[in-house]
Amino acid sequence: MLRVVVLGAAAGGGVPQWNCGCRVCRTARSDHPELQSTQASIAVSADGAHWFLVNASPDLRQQLIAAPQLHPKSGALRHTPIAGVILTNGEIDAVAGLLSMREGSPFTIYAHERVLAILRTNSIFNVLSEKNVGRQPIAVGQAFEPTLSDGTPSGLEVLPFEVPGKGAWYLEGQAHPAGADGVGDTLGLRIADKASGKYFYFLAACARVTDDLKARIKGAPLVFFDGTVWRDDELVVAGLGHKTGQSMGHISMSGDHGAIQSLAGLDIGRKVFLHINNSNPALLGTSAERKALEQAGWQIPADGTEIVL
Numbered sequence: 067m068l069r070v071v072v073l074g075a076a077a078g079g080g081v082p083q084w085n086c087g088c089r090v091c092r093t094a095r096s097d098h099p100e101l102q103s104t105q106a107s108i109a110v111s112a113d114g115a116h117w118f119l120v121n122a123s124p125d126l127r128q129q130l131i132a133a134p135q136l137h138p139k140s141g142a143l144r145h146t147p148i149a150g151v152i153l154t155n156g157e158i159d160a161v162a163g164l165l166s167m168r169e170g171s172p173f174t175i176y177a178h179e180r181v182l183a184i185l186r187t188n189s190i191f192n193v194l195s196e197k198n199v200g201r202q203p204i205a206v207g208q209a210f211e212p213t214l215s216d217g218t219p220s221g222l223e224v225l226p227f228e229v230p231g232k233g234a235w236y237l238e239g240q241a242h243p244a245g246a247d248g249v250g251d252t253l254g255l256r257i258a259d260k261a262s263g264k265y266f267y268f269l270a271a272c273a274r275v276t277d278d279l280k281a282r283i284k285g286a287p288l289v290f291f292d293g294t295v296w297r298d299d300e301l302v303v304a305g306l307g308h309k310t311g312q313s314m315g316h317i318s319m320s321g322d323h324g325a326i327q328s329l330a331g332l333d334i335g336r337k338v339f340l341h342i343n344n345s346n347p348a349l350l351g352t353s354a355e356r357k358a359l360e361q362a363g364w365q366i367p368a369d370g371t372e373i374v375l
Contacts, residue, residue: 074104112221126163153177178250232315264375275328293339
């Protein structure tokens with residue numbers, strides 16, 4: 067059995083964003099607090115007792131409090147069911163939550179060498195002592211089985227693969243600590259339960275849908291996919307910023323080359339958007355964009371949603 071908990075579905079800044087007065091954020095603060103969402107992360111388990119996070123958002127502490135599946139076991143003075151964190155990129159909204167896990171419990175960070183290089187060169191991450199927190203490099207195209215804190219197999223198989231995207235925005239104009247080759251900056255994951263064969267795909271960031279990606283995820287029972295913006299220029303049009311979705315390494319939901327149209331007809335069992343920006347009108351349940359999304363078979367999950375395969 068494969069269990070997945072959506073800890074958060076929002077893009078960087080969450081919903082509502084602390085300094086934003088857009089329609090979505092105003093609505094989330096007032097009339098519809100159910101729209102509130104923390105920054106994107108999921109937890110996955112093969113046995114329901116040991117869990118691995120996929121990305122560690124800045125909201126991680128809040129997310130762990132809200133998810134009973136991830137609480138310390140009853141009667142234990144110190145305990146966590148979290149055995150590891152798998153990072154798909156080095157953006158702030160994927161790694162900042164690691165700093166909330168600095169209290170000495172052992173776990174392993176699994177990440178591409180390009181992301182591990184970022185952690186090594188930023189001394190703040192030294193609070194995660196390598197005596198307790200191992201850092202395990204992962205490679206594109208090489209499946210691995212993350213282990214539990216005592217070294218036993220987890221029962222999960224994780225296959226990282228390259229996804230069109232870009233490096234962390236805070237490194238723009240600077241030399242990347244791992245060099246100029248960008249392969250590994252943005253990963254997708256195929257996560258499977260070795261016992262049952264059940265699997266799903268996780269793509270929190272994706273700049274475009276390629277033929278290779280279509281072939282890879284065709285027929286998948288569950289896909290989590292980048293839902294950052296509804297239209298490429300929505301931040302610019304709304305007066306909320308100067309960057310397009312593409313310039314940030316994110317595909318739009320709509321349009322001829324957007325996610326909805328590009329992934330149509332692939333016989334995917336359940337299609338779930340996450341990493342959804344506060345500017346995205348599809349967050350509003352009564353919007354035309356939300357209706358179009360749902361008619362195309364897509365979902366936007368609430369924080370805490372659990373899916374069992």
